[in-house]
Amino acid sequence: MAEALLRSNLLTRRFGGLTAVNGVSLELHVGEVHAVIGTNGAGKSTLINMLSGEIPASSGSIHFEDHDITDWPQPKRARAGIGRSYQRTTIFPEFTVLENCRLCAQAALPRAWAVWESAQRCAQSLAVAREALAAAGLADVAQRHAGTLSHGGKRQLEIAMCTATKPRVLLLDEPLAGMGAEETDRMLALLASLKATHAVLLVEHDMDAVFRIADRITVMVNGEVIASDVPAAIRSNRDVQTAYLGEGH
Numbered sequence: 001m002a003e004a005l006l007r008s009n010l011l012t013r014r015f016g017g018l019t020a021v022n023g024v025s026l027e028l029h030v031g032e033v034h035a036v037i038g039t040n041g042a043g044k045s046t047l048i049n050m051l052s053g054e055i056p057a058s059s060g061s062i063h064f065e066d067h068d069i070t071d072w073p074q075p076k077r078a079r080a081g082i083g084r085s086y087q088r089t090t091i092f093p094e095f096t097v098l099e100n101c102r103l104c105a106q107a108a109l110p111r112a113w114a115v116w117e118s119a120q121r122c123a124q125s126l127a128v129a130r131e132a133l134a135a136a137g138l139a140d141v142a143q144r145h146a147g148t149l150s151h152g153g154k155r156q157l158e159i160a161m162c163t164a165t166k167p168r169v170l171l172l173d174e175p176l177a178g179m180g181a182e183e184t185d186r187m188l189a190l191l192a193s194l195k196a197t198h199a200v201l202l203v204e205h206d207m208d209a210v211f212r213i214a215d216r217i218t219v220m221v222n223g224e225v226i227a228s229d230v231p232a233a234i235r236s237n238r239d240v241q242t243a244y245l246g247e248g249h
Contacts, residue, residue, distance in 0.1 A: 002029060002030070004027035004028060004029055004063075004199075005028055005029060005030055005064070005065060005168060005169060005199040006027075006028040006051065006062070006063070006064050006082070006169045006199055006201075007025075007026065007027040007028065007062070007063050008024060008025055008026055008047075008050075008051065008060060008061070008062050008063075009025050009060055009061045009062075009063075010023045010024070010025055010059065010060040010061070011023070011024045011025070011047070011050055011051075011057050011059075011060035011061070011062065012024075012057060012058050012059045012060050013043075013046050013050055013055065013057055013058050014058045019223055020043045020046040020223050021043040021046050021047050021050065021223045022043075022222075022223040022224045023060070023224065023225075024043075024047060024060075024220070024223075024224070024225055025060075025225075026218055026225075026228065028169060028199035028200070028201055029199055030168070030195075030196075030197065030198060030199050031195055031196060031199075031215075032195060032199065032200065032215040032216060033191055033192075033195050033200045033202050033213050033214050033215050033216075034199075034200065034201050034202065034214070034215065034216045034217075034218065035201075035202045035203070035204060035210045035213070035214035035216070035217045035218070036201065036202070036203050036217075036218045036219075036220060037203075037204065037205070037207070037210060037217060037218070037219055037220070038219060038220035038221055039221070041222075042220040042221055042222065042223065043220050043222075043223040043224075044173075044203045044220060045087065045173055045203065046223075047203075047220070048084060048171050048173050048201065048203060050062070051082070051171055051201070052074055052077060052078075052082060052084045052171050053069075053072055053073055053074035053075075053076070053077040053078075053082075054074050056071075057070060064077070064080060064081070064082065064169070067080075078165065078167075081166070081167050081168040081169060082167060082168075082169045082171065083162040083163070083165055083167030083169065083170050083171065084162065084170070084171035084172070084173065085155075085158045085159060085162055085170075085171070085172045085173060085175055086158075086173055087173050087174045087177065089151075089154045089155065089158060090158065091146045091147075091154055091157055091158060091161070092146060093145065093146050093147025094145060094146075094147060095145070095146055096142065096143050096144060096145060096146065097133065097138055097141050097142050097143070097144055097145075097146050097149070097157055098126075098129055098130070098133065098142040098143060100146050100157060100161055101129035101130075101132050101133055101157070101160050101161050101164045102125050102126055102129040102164075103161075104129070104132075104161040104162070104164040104165050105124075105125040105126075105128035105129045105132070105164040105165070106125045107165060128164055128166070129164050130142065132160040132161070132163045132164040133160050135160070135163065135190075135193065135194075136156045136157070136159055136160035136163070136190055137156060137186060137190065138153070138156055138157060138160055141153070150183070151178055151179065151183070152179050152180070152182075152183025152184075152186060152187065155175050155176075155177075155179065155183075155187065156186065156187065156190065158175070159172070159175065159187075159190060159194075163194065163198075167198065168197075168198060168199065169198065169199045169200075169201070170194065170198050170199070170200045170201070171201045172191075172200065172201065172202050172203065172204075173203045174203055174204055174205065175187060175191075175202070175204070176188075176204055176206045176209050177205070184206065184209055188209060188212060188213050191213055192213065195215075202214065210231075211231050211235065214231055215230070215231075216228065216229065216230060216231075217229065217230075217231055217234045219234060219237075219240050219243070221243045226239050226240065226243060227239060227240050
C-alpha cells in the first residue's frame with residue numbers, strides 16, 4: 001500500500017481533567033474510506049476537529065504528506081488540501097446551489113488583483129463549481145435555492161462545496177445523519193466515487209452503511225482505539241461486539 005496521505009501519531013486532547021482523545025494513531029490513504037465509529041462521547045468529533053486544525057492537540061503529531069502539520073492553523077490546512085464537513089448542515093440556504101459551490105471554489109482560487117471583474121462571473125470558479133455539482137449528482141438543481149433541497153440534497157451539496165475547494169483529504173462528520181434509505185444509497189455512491197481520488201475519513205453511526213462503504217474501520221471507546229481493521233475483522237471482534245455493536249450484530 002502507498003504511504004499514508006494523512007496520519008496521526010498518539011494524538012491526544014485533554015479538556016482540563018477530561019481526556020477526550022487518548023493516544024489515537026491512524027492513517028488515511030487515497031482509495032480508501034476509513035470509518036471511525038463509537039458511541040456518543042467516544043471522541044470521534046474531537047478527533048476530526050484536531051485533524052482539521054479547529055482545536056489543537058494536547059500531545060501527539062499529525063503529518064500530511066511529508067509535512068508535520070501539528071501546529072498548522074485550520075486555514076493553512078484547508079489550503080493545503082484538507083477539507084471537512086460538519087454534523088450540522090452548513091450551507092447558505094438563500095443562495096442557489098451553484099452559488100454555494102462557487103463561493104467555496106472562489107475561496108480556493110482567490111483573485112484579489114481582478115478588481116474590475118465580478119466574482120460571480122469568474123469563469124474558473126464557475127467551472128470548478130459546476131464540476132463539483134456534477135460529481136455530487138446536483139447538476140440538474142444548480143439554479144435552485146439551496147434551502148429548498150431535501151435533507152439528503154443539502155448533505156450532498158455540503159460534500160460538493162467541500163470538493164470545490166480541491167481537497168485531497170475529506171474529513172466527513174456524520175454525513176448520513178437523518179437520511180432515508182434512498183438518500184443513503186445516493187450518498188454512499190458519491191463517497192465510493194470520491195475515494196478514487198481522495199483519502200476519506202468517515203465518522204458515522206449508521207452501522208449498515210459503514211459496513212457497506214468502509215475499507216477500514218477504527219473503533220473508539222472513551223477516547224481510545226480498541227480496534228482498527230478491515231470490516232470483516234471488526235464485525236467478528238469480541239471486544240467491539242461487547243463495547244459497541246452488540247452480541248447479535
